[in-house]
Amino acid sequence: METFPKTRIEITIEAPILSRVTQTLDSFPISGYSVLPVISGRGHDGSWSIAGQISDAGRMLMIICIVDPSKAEAILQAIFPIVQGQIGIVTTSDVRVIRQDAF
Amino acid sequence: METFPKTRIEITIEAPILSRVTQTLDSFPISGYSVLPVISGRGHDGSWSIAGQISDAGRMLMIICIVDPSKAEAILQAIFPIVQGQIGIVTTSDVRVIRQDAF
Amino acid sequence: METFPKTRIEITIEAPILSRVTQTLDSFPISGYSVLPVISGRGHDGSWSIAGQISDAGRMLMIICIVDPSKAEAILQAIFPIVQGQIGIVTTSDVRVIRQDAF
Amino acid sequence: MDLAIQNLLSPMVLFFALGLAAASARSDLNVPDSVAKLLALYLLMVIGFKGGVQVALNGLTFGLIATILAGIALSFIIPVIAYGLLTKMSKLSSVDAASIAAHYGSISAVTFAAVTGSLSLLGLPYEGYMAAVAAAMETPAIFSALIIARRADGMQQGPLIPPHLLREVALNGSIVMLLGAFAIGIATGERGYTALKPFLTDLFPGFLCLFLLDMGLVAGRGLGQGRKYLSPAVVGFAVLMPFIGAALAALLARMIGLSVGGTAVFMTLAASASYIAVPAAMRLALPQANPAIALTLSLGVTFPFNLIIGIPLYIALAKTIAAP
Amino acid sequence: MDLAIQNLLSPMVLFFALGLAAASARSDLNVPDSVAKLLALYLLMVIGFKGGVQVALNGLTFGLIATILAGIALSFIIPVIAYGLLTKMSKLSSVDAASIAAHYGSISAVTFAAVTGSLSLLGLPYEGYMAAVAAAMETPAIFSALIIARRADGMQQGPLIPPHLLREVALNGSIVMLLGAFAIGIATGERGYTALKPFLTDLFPGFLCLFLLDMGLVAGRGLGQGRKYLSPAVVGFAVLMPFIGAALAALLARMIGLSVGGTAVFMTLAASASYIAVPAAMRLALPQANPAIALTLSLGVTFPFNLIIGIPLYIALAKTIAAP
Amino acid sequence: MDLAIQNLLSPMVLFFALGLAAASARSDLNVPDSVAKLLALYLLMVIGFKGGVQVALNGLTFGLIATILAGIALSFIIPVIAYGLLTKMSKLSSVDAASIAAHYGSISAVTFAAVTGSLSLLGLPYEGYMAAVAAAMETPAIFSALIIARRADGMQQGPLIPPHLLREVALNGSIVMLLGAFAIGIATGERGYTALKPFLTDLFPGFLCLFLLDMGLVAGRGLGQGRKYLSPAVVGFAVLMPFIGAALAALLARMIGLSVGGTAVFMTLAASASYIAVPAAMRLALPQANPAIALTLSLGVTFPFNLIIGIPLYIALAKTIAAP
């Protein structure tokens, strides 16, 4: 089965900043992104958990975005200034997709 | 520590189709799969969120399945006709596992 | 944009064991980890789902930990004895990060 | 008229408006999905159980059977009318038109809860078995729409209605909850009602308000996303179709001899459009249909229309129509 | 007999049956896990608080201390009997037998809620401190079963009971909630009860019905998955063991001089099997044990058995056994 | 004194203590986040709606406008005092001091719920419009603190307050819910109140207890994590600042002529520190500030201080201060 090489961008970011990141992603000609919940974690400043939280201010979310490798560099450059200064991690990895949509 | 090469199949699919995909996966001699929630996202048709939703009809789920590379091709071929025509993305990537179970 | 190679450790583990794994991770000089919910799945012993569950005893969780490749081997060796004998899968993969923090 | 103003100022309608306004202003106010699911379970449980208790008190009547049959017939026929209107009025593809038609043939449980809430504020009783009628009307429309879509596309391969779909649709959680609670109400009757009374009655108005707040939020966000589909033609359809459904229901209610309350409920059911059971079924049966169009119409236009204008109107009409 | 039929037709039992039926038919009806957790918190809070208020009214009595000690003893002894039976009756491995034994020595909070619900419908009072007895019976069985498993395996390395396990088990959320609410009930007494009364009493039957619907759904799905473990021998065990537990409890209750209601509650506690606190502890302490077997027996067989047959039976027996 | 003891033994305070104790002992007891969100929505709805109904009954008064203006003024001024104290007393960076100042200028809705709960147990009425005052006091502190932080850092680039921040803060979900329910209470008045009464009043004490259990759990875990920030200086600040806020509020309340209950509520609002609306705003506006410090102080120190000592004290003081 023919597959196509893509880049998987995984952005783990504090919830209050989500809309800034997604608005930036929206400005690129990509097919979309998915947001996954993170329920607890540990960072340099100790551990956190969503258990019992009324507000989402202290939690993290994970944005997963499959894009064409040709677009990855520009996206990373646009996201970098947002994530910098906030709590977050951005990783990229190589994946293959089975449908050659307009990623 | 010895590790073993496997293929990580990540299927992001609309919730109503979940059981079709998992039933197909069940027909393969694999060790299993895990389903992760997706809470919001954006596609070619705008953004969505599970917030306030009574039904899961409009949401996405992510199935993660670690398989032996030798089985990946057949699985992709079986899943392709299900995902085609529905909302969804299928990616594969290379990973290594620490236990050589019957993946 | 300059990126840095890291190792992504993905540990899918039964919930009661979570704190054993995270305590082990805490003993390493890493920047942290994130825990994602798994809502259903299938293993060698049939399928499960968190739907309606009062207790988290039967569910799985996914720990994602981005670390420097130089630390991965030692972490895997520390985690292996915990995961062995319990329900769980540990995978590693290559990723790149955009901030060279102390992973 | 007075009824309409009173309805506009009811907490229910105002909480819906609050949700709509908050979503339009892009406030981050939201009801977690698991809370929305709890509220839905609660409303279905109360509606079903209370209905069952009424049936236990009044026995199996001609009205029950006749209204269920009439409901099933309506649920089959409305999609045909809806599809005809849509293909005439709009430029939608036949599969999109069929999908929308299925939504309008089926019913909306929260609209049902809203009309019963209004009736009880007005002190108007209604036949208890309307809960069973609501359950009976949920699914026929789906099959009706599938047949329409098949014909339109000239598709002949495969079974008309895939067997697993039949099961999935018939065992839809909201139908099972509604019918199950109805059966339990019949089985336990007055004794069961007494045991559960504070839970069933005291919480209902408050939970309904929270539910309508949530519906307002979801509808508001849906409108934000789906505005692009709202051509004058389809908006016209979404406002016209409830009247057609309500009119047909009024006719049948008169023939069966339903009470004023029962007539109003039956009209509201026929006028309401599904956004829970049907969307899921359409993703399985007609995946080519764009889910956003049907949902925007049903939740963004018809639901608020029924809530704000429709329900008081149907009640007013029922008063003049229903057999004395 | 009459009691049994009345029990069968109680909303509680029928909602459980609805859940069971829906799950067996593979309906997608489900209660979100966070809602199930809310219902569990609510039930534990009510049971504990009401019990504490009763103790505040009646004072610390001989009965309280005696019943707690008796409960702890039962929780230690029942696993020994259960393990003996299982290794004799079935072909299960010793570690699986030990794990199941732990489940049966401990108690089920929702079975406790169900028996108190039945008693209050019948107007039968019970000793308020039974909430504390329930909490006391949750954990001894775990340690009892660990000792059994250690002996069976001839394992000698490591501490008998790892210290962190002791803490995790003793500070289990449901025990903390139950005992905490109990203590608060004692501290605030009548004054606290008056302030919280509608919350504690009006919602209880309805929330219990929702909870039992959920238990039915979970049990039904569990049975679907775990059917393969249900050999006649282990099913026999799952039906026999409650009787043994109940009989022992009846004996002790008689010696202590518990009321009819108290005797019925104590019998039910002994007869019930855990599926919340113990499964988690077993994953930590006996990871080699297959969690599905114990859960299928405890939730899929013994829980419905107690709910439908056991509870009315224990109440009937308590009437003849209890000191007048 | 008696009031203080009674407060200590209130179910509310004891459930908070239970949560704190459970979290400190690292029990796994927890309230799912969606349940916590439901409880928060419920409390805001009840507080807002009841307040609105009171305003509908009493009309728009001078007191309403004066108290809202006084509240806004306090919310602006308290951060200035707080920032001054913090930079003098502690070694915190100016951005951390500004962030903490914003938390203390704003208010805590659950502290508001707790004081109203205490007042209704004591049978002391308060001005209904205090719900609107609470909403009005939530945000000014954020902007006040931003101005302070800008000055301190000598930053001049960019707009003082980014426009999207203004919208996000003003349309914060808890403000929209509180003000929306308030408006609906005004619109529906006595009629709406009658319809929703059991929901609004019967559940309130129980839900508040569950909410405080959750706050105790969250505060306890927060203290576990944030202990390292608790230098004597900042703990001193977190205990001193409520008094300063309460004193200023008492002064203004006296000038406006608020009732005893209204004075106590206003003092409590001024004394309370936000941990919902402000933390999110600070992540957007002052990302360099360490969120854990402000949260540990506000939730881990000031909230329990107000709940246990502050509220009974403010009520006692209000009795001597308020215009007769």
Ligand SMILES: Nc1ncnc2c1ncn2[C@@H]1O[C@H](COP(=O)(O)O)[C@@H](O)[C@H]1O
């Ligand atoms: N190495 C890592 N891998 C995965 N997630 C991480 C890692 N480091 C930090 N995180 C997540 O990011 C959050 C904030 O981290 P920090 O910026 O170090 O406070 C943590 O609570 C984790 O949820």
Ligand SMILES: Nc1ncnc2c1ncn2[C@@H]1O[C@H](COP(=O)(O)O)[C@@H](O)[C@H]1O
């Ligand atoms: N490039 C992408 N990466 C990750 N998720 C995506 C991507 N494109 C679409 N999605 C997800 O798939 C859903 C449906 O997309 P679509 O089929 O374009 O309507 C979206 O709402 C997202 O949740």
Ligand SMILES: Nc1ncnc2c1ncn2[C@@H]1O[C@H](COP(=O)(O)O)[C@@H](O)[C@H]1O
């Ligand atoms: N190949 C796999 N890929 C992803 N998740 C898996 C896989 N196998 C098992 N799992 C997850 O691990 C759980 C336990 O598996 P098992 O140890 O086989 O009972 C399953 O219920 C799944 O959630």
Ligand code: NA
């Ligand atoms: Na309809």
Ligand code: NA
């Ligand atoms: Na037992």
Ligand code: NA
């Ligand atoms: Na304040």
